[in-house]
Amino acid sequence: xxxxxxxxxxxxxxxxxxxxxxxxxxxxxxxxxxxxxxxxxxxxxxxxxxxxxxxxxxxxxxxxxxxxxxxxxxxxxxxxxxxxxxxxxxxxxxxxxxxxxxxxxxxxxxxxxxxxxxxxxxxxxxxxxxxxxxxxxxxxxxxxxxxxxxxxxxxxxxxxxxxxxxxxxxxxxxxxxxxxxxxxxxxxxxxxxxxxxxxxxxxxxxxxxxxxxxxxxxxxxxxxxxxxxxxxxxxxxxxxxxxxxxxxxxxxxxxxxxxxxxxxxxxxxxxxxxxxxxxxxxxxxxxxxxxxxxxxxxxxxxxxxxxxxxxxxxxxxxxxxxxxxxxxxx
Amino acid sequence: xxxxxxxxxxxxxxxxxxxxxxxxxxxxxxxxxxxxxxxxxxxxxxxxxxxxxxxxxxxxxxxxxxxxxxxxxxxxxxxxxxxxxxxxxxxxxxxxxxxxxxxxxxxxxxxxxxxxxxxxxxxxxxxxxxxxxxxxxxxxxxxxxxxxxxxxxxxxxxxxxxxxxxxxxxxxxxxxxxxxxxxxxxxxxxxxxxxxxxxxxxxxxxxxxxxxxxxxxxxxxxxxxxxxxxxxxxxxxxxxxxxxxxxxxxxxxxxxxxxxxxxxxxxxxxxxxxxxxxxxxxxxxxxxxxxxxxxxxxxxxxxxxxxxxxxxxxxxxxxxxxxxxxxxxxxxxxxxxxxxxxxxxxxxxxxxxxxxxxxxxxxxxxxxxxxxxxxxxxxxxxxxxxxxxxxxxxxxxxxxxxxxxxxxxxxxxxxxxxxxxxxxxxxxxxxxxxxxxxxxxxxxxxxxxxxxxxxxxxxxxxxxxxxxxxxxxxxxxxxxxxxxxxxxxxxxxxxxxxxxxxxxxxxxxxxxxxxxxxxxxxxxxxxxxxxxxxxxxxxxxxxxxxxxxxxxxxxxxxxxxxxxxxxxxxxxxxxxxxxxxxxxxxxxxxxxxxxxxxxxxxxxxxxxxxxxxxxxxxxxxxxxxxxxxxxxxxxxxxxxxxxxxxxxxxx
Numbered sequence: 001x002x003x004x005x006x007x008x009x010x011x012x013x014x015x016x017x018x019x020x021x022x023x024x025x026x027x028x029x030x031x032x033x034x035x036x037x038x039x040x041x042x043x044x045x046x047x048x049x050x051x052x053x054x055x056x057x058x059x060x061x062x063x064x065x066x067x068x069x070x071x072x073x074x075x076x077x078x079x080x081x082x083x084x085x086x087x088x089x090x091x092x093x094x095x096x097x098x099x100x101x102x103x104x105x106x107x108x109x110x111x112x113x114x115x116x117x118x119x120x121x122x123x124x125x126x127x128x129x130x131x132x133x134x135x136x137x138x139x140x141x142x143x144x145x146x147x148x149x150x151x152x153x154x155x156x157x158x159x160x161x162x163x164x165x166x167x168x169x170x171x172x173x174x175x176x177x178x179x180x181x182x183x184x185x186x187x188x189x190x191x192x193x194x195x196x197x198x199x200x201x202x203x204x205x206x207x208x209x210x211x212x213x214x215x216x217x218x219x220x221x222x223x224x225x226x227x228x229x230x231x232x233x234x235x236x237x238x239x240x241x242x243x244x245x246x247x248x249x250x251x252x253x254x255x256x257x258x259x260x261x262x263x264x265x266x267x268x269x270x271x272x273x274x275x276x277x278x279x280x281x282x283x284x285x286x287x288x289x290x291x292x293x294x295x296x297x298x299x300x301x302x303x304x305x306x307x308x309x310x311x312x313x314x315x316x317x318x319x320x321x322x323x324x325x326x327x328x329x330x
Numbered sequence: 331x332x333x334x335x336x337x338x339x340x341x342x343x344x345x346x347x348x349x350x351x352x353x354x355x356x357x358x359x360x361x362x363x364x365x366x367x368x369x370x371x372x373x374x375x376x377x378x379x380x381x382x383x384x385x386x387x388x389x390x391x392x393x394x395x396x397x398x399x400x401x402x403x404x405x406x407x408x409x410x411x412x413x414x415x416x417x418x419x420x421x422x423x424x425x426x427x428x429x430x431x432x433x434x435x436x437x438x439x440x441x442x443x444x445x446x447x448x449x450x451x452x453x454x455x456x457x458x459x460x461x462x463x464x465x466x467x468x469x470x471x472x473x474x475x476x477x478x479x480x481x482x483x484x485x486x487x488x489x490x491x492x493x494x495x496x497x498x499x500x501x502x503x504x505x506x507x508x509x510x511x512x513x514x515x516x517x518x519x520x521x522x523x524x525x526x527x528x529x530x531x532x533x534x535x536x537x538x539x540x541x542x543x544x545x546x547x548x549x550x551x552x553x554x555x556x557x558x559x560x561x562x563x564x565x566x567x568x569x570x571x572x573x574x575x576x577x578x579x580x581x582x583x584x585x586x587x588x589x590x591x592x593x594x595x596x597x598x599x600x601x602x603x604x605x606x607x608x609x610x611x612x613x614x615x616x617x618x619x620x621x622x623x624x625x626x627x628x629x630x631x632x633x634x635x636x637x638x639x640x641x642x643x644x645x646x647x648x649x650x651x652x653x654x655x656x657x658x659x660x661x662x663x664x665x666x667x668x669x670x671x672x673x674x675x676x677x678x679x680x681x682x683x684x685x686x687x688x689x690x691x692x693x694x695x696x697x698x699x700x701x702x703x704x705x706x707x708x709x710x711x712x713x714x715x716x717x718x719x720x721x722x723x724x725x726x727x728x729x730x731x732x733x734x735x736x737x738x739x740x741x742x743x744x745x746x747x748x749x750x751x752x753x754x755x756x757x758x759x760x761x762x763x764x765x766x767x768x769x770x771x772x773x774x775x776x777x778x779x780x781x782x783x784x785x786x787x788x789x790x791x792x793x794x795x796x797x798x799x800x801x802x803x804x805x806x807x808x809x810x811x812x813x814x815x816x817x818x819x820x821x822x823x824x825x826x827x828x829x830x831x832x833x834x835x836x837x838x839x840x841x842x843x844x845x846x847x848x849x850x851x852x853x854x855x856x857x858x859x860x861x862x863x864x865x866x867x868x869x870x871x872x873x874x875x876x877x878x879x880x881x882x883x884x885x886x887x888x889x890x891x892x893x894x895x896x897x898x899x900x901x902x903x904x905x906x907x908x909x910x911x912x913x914x915x916x917x918x919x920x921x922x923x924x925x926x927x928x929x930x931x932x933x934x935x936x937x938x939x940x941x942x943x944x945x946x947x948x949x950x951x952x953x954x955x956x957x958x959x960x961x962x963x964x965x966x967x968x969x970x971x972x973x974x975x976x977x978x979x980x981x
Binding site: 096097098099100101102104105109118119121122123124126127128142143145146148153154155156157160162177179180181182183188190192193194195201202210212213214215216217218219220221222223225226239240241242243244246249250251252253270271272282284285295296299323324325326330 | 556
């Protein structure tokens, strides 16, 4: 009996291994495992086995059954269905609908991510602002020459306006947050502009402010270099130079090498070889005083940059208007 | 400002390579805009700093070069014979304004008006000013050299009594360049008894200026309140070379320097006889002032430690004088032309920029990290944007303005009485009125798709809307959702999209109700609420579905996410089909079923000609329900449905 079982098992495994056709495999399965199959017949004939061996034989039959089952399953799993001759892998895929973030959002998120590493929080402020927060408190008194660089859109002249820069949020931060703090701001700003491919009435700015005892120009420079290397690439050249902004003293400007002409001079960089990226500096002592801080006790830095140019360069968009009129094709 | 290098070289030694010069100037705050050649000479165009009034001239730039390269400045020669300060016998000047800081006048007789020689003509042409005649050119030459604007009148045409006064409202003057300006009562003018001779600080009138026939000249140079001049310049669009300088904080002491330099050149060239009297109105002479410098503060702010000798050397190179010196710092005397340096921080910038920003070390904020204060709604907004893309929506950012064509859609949906916010100095009709809803612009984008681009549009925008209520302005953060499909879109699909999106941000159990809203263009309007608070409104326009969610209200409504597991005990699932009266809300039927004992879930799986098929899951979290228990529950819910909705159950 034992030998018979082992023979059946070996034969079955051999046949299953050799078989190439799935139909034939199925008939083998029925032959062995079917209701009237060889295994069931073996089980029926167990009565003829002496009682003391029955348990052992029963176990052997079951094991054989399991083995054949597994071998068939494996065979089925490994058997390769025949390739249809008409199969065409060049057929266009049916794509599930994907949603996309706006390029400006993508850039803002990326920048926030970098500044989060440096301990910055995110802040927002109103877009309808007062002259106080947009100018006066930021060391830009009325008739200051620097105001001519920012033609403002007034809602009620001369006090209520659309913010002309995100520095207004710096005012809000200095007023509402307890130092030390580091905040990053991204948002819309508005100026009176003749609209064309590179100027728009509405544009985006990115701003950073840090106020903490002991902050110096070296911290400002380190922060900005970290940002530029992270965002624009670690091999980019950086130029850090003195620049005047009424909101800061000392003030600075940061340029990166023009990637379009390898600094040979082109239309994008106006032949300068450098692209102006941002303005920055140490928060002006008058501003600190405006918000009740003593410049000798606490120092801070601020920086601001236009985002649209950066977004346009990154996404190869030529016209600023197409960013905000729904012309972007996703 | 354009700097002809050959001219600059007369006052200071220049590095042999122009790029070395312009790079140094750029890093120190005077960025090179471009280099060009005019008549074979190099001219560099620098973007000067608005607070450096002293730099808008050759001497100013020469001083910068001198400080940067540690090489001396050679100042130009000046008229040596000191003039006697007195009233002039030919002409008097009355000053009726506190906006005049200083005014000087001097008479030059028997003037020879002629073409300018090359030494005079070429430099000003290289700068970009046309040559007119020797006297006019000389005023420009000296202005470019010293930074002091000046004006020459024809002495015989101006009369005997002059005054500087505010203009009379609507008084008219035709400028040297032929432009007629209607003056405002805040504009400062030079005038005689009859008419205006020049607009102070910007431009002269033609008749009274120098002409071929001029015999005697009155030269004036003055210093004014820059803010007033600036207002006039921008009011009348008169940004002349003089105006460009007067709108900045000029040192009144250079008035004298300019005049004496002018006289020196007249005298040297024998172009006229200089009257030995000078009129000089200078009620509050400006004297050098002191600013203290503390070495520790220099280090704190600058982030670098500088040797004290180096600091002193830099200050000396910049014409600052050391008055006192201690271990802690310096008392520094500022030359009066440095009107921009009044604070210690200004002085620190001077030291840093000459030392070079390159030498400032880079530290990556090595201080303690301040606490994280990002408000919850900002992270929530970021999550919402991501969730929206996950359900297949594309983000659109549109203008904060609504153009003329779409104004009819620009209605605030919540507040019928809110008026749109308007710009008083609008740049164009399309940038005048701010959006009171995100609908108008999203609709415009969607209609572009419908008309020319595709078969489906599913967009969202997160941004501010603005409106005025009574006297105050409001801005609110909104999420706008718009959807259109060429294959007729159904509301249920749009609603599902919104629900999925909000579920992604852990906001569930929304209620939708019919609601009238303030927009005549929308039909089938409804409200969306959570815990009985309405936070969104929606409706339909054509085949376009739109809804707008108030993110300010939604803030904090998100639940903490909990992980859900498949239940351990099998459900009994049953479909029931019923027909209800037309005014019955399916939502009410669903909530009734949902609230029945043992019902774990219910879904509407089919609707057909007034019949609704619901699939109901009876399930218990900790045991297998018996048939008896399910039957009891089923009976009670069918009974309630019949009773409450007069529904007919299809068996």
